[in-house]
Amino acid sequence: MRLIQRNNYLDFLKRHKDKKIIKVVSGIRRCGKSTLFQLFREELLKEGVSKENIISINFEDLDYEYLQDYHALYKYVCEHMQSSGMNYIFLDEIQHVPEFEKAVDSLFIKDNADVYITGSNAYFMSGELATVLSGRYVELKMLPLSFKEYYDASDLSHNHSLSEIYEKYLTDSSFPYTIQISGKQTDIKEYLNGIFNSVILKDVVGRLRISDVKMLESLIKYVFANVGSLLSVNKISKSMTSFGRKIDNKTVERYLTGLLDSLLIYQADRFDVKGKELLKLNSKYYVADAALRYLIVGRKGLDTGHILENVIYLELVRRGYEVYVGALKNGEIDFVAKKSDGLCYFQVSESTIDESTLKRALQPLMNLDDNYPKYLLTLDEINAEADYDGIRKMNALKWLLEE
Incomplete structure (x- = not known):
């Protein structure tokens, strides 16, 4: 499978290579974080870095399930580090390791360790982690393909107009893998359903211990349907209640926080242009991928x-x-x-x-x-x-x- 070059993101890793700072890549599931690490490892090998000096672990791979304990993880990495040269350590989807920040911090203080980590949500870089690693990391916030990345990777420009390519970008999705199955709407729909369910069940329902999943799905559908409209917690609550889905403000706020942390949606707050200050009431919400929105609310x-x-x-x-x-x-x-x-x-x-x-x-x-x-x-x-x-x-x- 051809890897899509993500040059802007790759340049971020190159700029910070060998610097005494932890490189953190966050982004919604399947936006290309693992592929980015793969591209960067290939760059390291081209530069002459030995394979033995590259340690790569993806915690969504069952082969590494036994390392989902920070003591075991730290021991494993130390045992595989080389005494000569820099060791490049890639820890993918590290949110699966409870208290992983302790292992990461211990690796960070070693002179011959250059540490790179990814996570599929925003909250994995909050709370205790922010305290333990404060001032020791830089974060790259990754998104699915931009229109330019899609345009360059899809090879559609020789027989499609710009507006036609844009339409396919919206309907076929900006998630990188969908380029491989472009035009196969059934396959794309199944793939997007898989992403949506993973995000909802693993990053929202599981984390917040939500019992009423149907209510969460109703809120998602409402927010998706009102992309670009000014919304408040109170407005969402009243609107959903009027539709027969009674929900209180506190629950709306909790669910919205979970969806924002999952990076499924983004929030744009209001800014008083004259007073140069943020306003607390009403925000707009945007979804990480247009095709996901079409999947949930139709067109x-x-x-x-x-x-x-x-x-x-x-x-x-x-x-x-x-x-x-x-x-x-x-x-x-x-x-x-x-x-x-x-x-x-x-x-x-x-x-x-x-x-x-x-x-x-x-x-x-x-x-x-x-x-x-x-x-x-x-x-x-x-x-x-x-x-x-x-x-x-x-x-x-x-x-x-x-x-």
């Missing part, structure tokens, strides 16, 4: 704008931004994207060919009185690019293909 004709918004949100996260919903006194900006060197503003609209739609999309950006970059991203192919008093309109798919 509706009016969904395409929110799905485009979902794709743009994930791309901004990939590009290293902190992403918020911009709140103005009279209006809203889809995304305020923050980095240490400043802000960018993004409005996302499926089309602005209609003059009134264009005016509505531009108005919140025109209300801003700063000089940060402002973008309007659409799927328009006619009049795809324009400049409106410093607001740059671009075709969203071409923007997604940029480095």
Whole structure:
């Protein structure tokens, strides 16, 4: 099976290679973390690193089940380390090892150990671990394939238009393996069902000890159906109760936290653009993969704008931004994207060919009185690019293909 190059993520590992810091890769199940480690190990071998100096353990492999005790893990790795040269230690899906941070920390302090770990949820890097390893790790947050990665890996460009490739990206899924079964909708559906069930049962139900799985599934369906809409815990609770699924605010909050920790969904909080502060009420939620959403809620004709918004949100996260919903006194900006060197503003609209739609999309950006970059991203192919008093309109798919 051909491995898909994930160059941005691979560069992260290369930059931190041999540095006295633990490399942590987190991401939803099947997003490509194990493949990334495989690609990096191949790079090490090309550089002349001996096979004996590479120790690799995947804790989802039953062959290593006996190492799901941190004492046994530490002993095993120490016994296989070489006395000469650096030892590269890869511990994949390490959340299966209770108190693994104790073994990782003990390996970290050795001069000839370079440690790399992955986990399939956000909470494995919280709590006790954050305390024990505080200041000793860097984290790479991995996502399924970007549109550019999919475009480059799928080999569709020679006989498909950009819009057709985008449609397949949404329907065939951004999870890397689905490229191998592209076009086989039954196989893709079965594969996505497997991912969804694994995430729900292992990373949410199991961890939170949820007994009412049907209620959790109802909440997921509600959040998925309302991607890109402002939601609050209270609104979700009231809406679900009105649909005959009575649920209290505390349970909604608990379930949402579990879903966020599983990396199945992402939360964009509201940001007061004028006051430069976060607002506590209402957030938007986005799903890690559009095809997963289609699997759970189906497809509706009016969904395409929110799905485009979902794709743009994930791309901004990939590009290293902190992403918020911009709140103005009279209006809203889809995304305020923050980095240490400043802000960018993004409005996302499926089309602005209609003059009134264009005016509505531009108005919140025109209300801003700063000089940060402002973008309007659409799927328009006619009049795809324009400049409106410093607001740059671009075709969203071409923007997604940029480095």
